Amino acid sequence: MPNPVTLRSIVPDDLPLMERLWQLYWHDLSEFRGMLPDDTGLFNPRLPTDLHDPDSAGYIICHGTRKVGFAFVSGVETPPLHIAEFFVVRAVRRSGVGSLAARQLFAKHSGHWEVAFQEENPGAARFWRRLAVEVCPTGYREERRAVPGKPHLPPDTWLLLAA
Numbered sequence: 001m002p003n004p005v006t007l008r009s010i011v012p013d014d015l016p017l018m019e020r021l022w023q024l025y026w027h028d029l030s031e032f033r034g035m036l037p038d039d040t041g042l043f044n045p046r047l048p049t050d051l052h053d054p055d056s057a058g059y060i061i062c063h064g065t066r067k068v069g070f071a072f073v074s075g076v077e078t079p080p081l082h083i084a085e086f087f088v089v090r091a092v093r094r095s096g097v098g099s100l101a102a103r104q105l106f107a108k109h110s111g112h113w114e115v116a117f118q119e120e121n122p123g124a125a126r127f128w129r130r131l132a133v134e135v136c137p138t139g140y141r142e143e144r145r146a147v148p149g150k151p152h153l154p155p156d157t158w159l160l161l162a163a
């Protein structure tokens with residue numbers, strides 16, 4: 001891969017960029033969960049960016065100088081660590097950017113990690129399971145957990161990665 005993949009902490013000036021990438025992310029997820037844009041054409045416009053919350057961390061995924069995705073982590077101070085949101089733009093998918101970014105996240109925050117995804121999102125399911133095998137040579141656990149407050153949705157799959 002010619003360009004290095006790096007993570008950079010989100011700062012207040014990044015919020016306009018984040019709002020746009022957030023829309024692309026939700027458009028991708030809408031394929032699996034059936035969300036529709038609101039009357040202004042926006043998906044779920046609330047960004048999970050409380051930049052002052054010490055328990056969470058947000059990163060822009062950079063490919064060389066280009067900003068190609070984001071990752072949000074929770075449980076920084078109250079483990080387990082959890083990848084709350086993760087996105088790579090389509091143009092650089094299947095080139096290893098997501099895997100390199102996730103590995104950097106794991107390295108930045110050491111501890112017990114949990115990753116959730118929906119089985120209806122087969123790309124994400126394959127991506128996270130493959131990564132779990134690679135980063136947990138001694139094995140990892142899987143659980144199905146109901147989505148809080150959304151009994152109509154199928155349970156999420158959680159991968160519990162050994163620390």
Ligand SMILES: CC(C)(COP(=O)(O)OP(=O)(O)OC[C@H]1O[C@@H](n2cnc3c(N)ncnc32)[C@H](O)[C@@H]1OP(=O)(O)O)[C@@H](O)C(=O)NCCC(=O)NCCS
Nearest residue numbers: 028086087088093094095096097098099117123124126127
């Ligand atoms: C899931 C996502 C982050 C993967 O990012 P990526 O940069 O394409 O991932 P990588 O290139 O590192 O993929 C590594 C491996 O994961 C698997 N994988 C990734 N995307 C896949 C897909 N769409 N279908 C099947 N396998 C996939 C493959 O095994 C791949 O290796 P290969 O390309 O050599 O076959 C990206 O597709 C994305 O942002 N999707 C939309 C948002 C989303 O679903 N986020 C996750 C929410 S839980």
